[in-house]
Amino acid sequence: MARMDHDSYWHGYVMARHHVFLILGIVLMVVALISTLTGTTLVKFQGIVHRAEDPKTFWENIVVDCLLGLICLGLYLYTVN
Secondary structure, X not given: OOOOXXXXXXXXXXXXXXXXXXXXXXXXXXXXXHHHHHOEXXXXXXXEEEOOOOHHHHHHHHHHHHHHHXXXXXXXXXXXX
8 A cells, every 4th residue: 555655646735735625624514513403414316304304314414424524624634734
């Protein structure tokens, strides 16, 4: 497996776009918060899902949004140095 040293292409790519990870992480966390508070979320291929009608799909989508948001924020913190 290739390592991400300071001379690699991917390291330069991620370092040049580290603010995108901050913006994307904040947007995903805000979407998860708003979806949790309103009880509705948008799911791919299913449309709008309500917490009362399909709780399993609703909470799975919230967890995915939160995890992706945390991963993006973690990548931002990793590349900020």
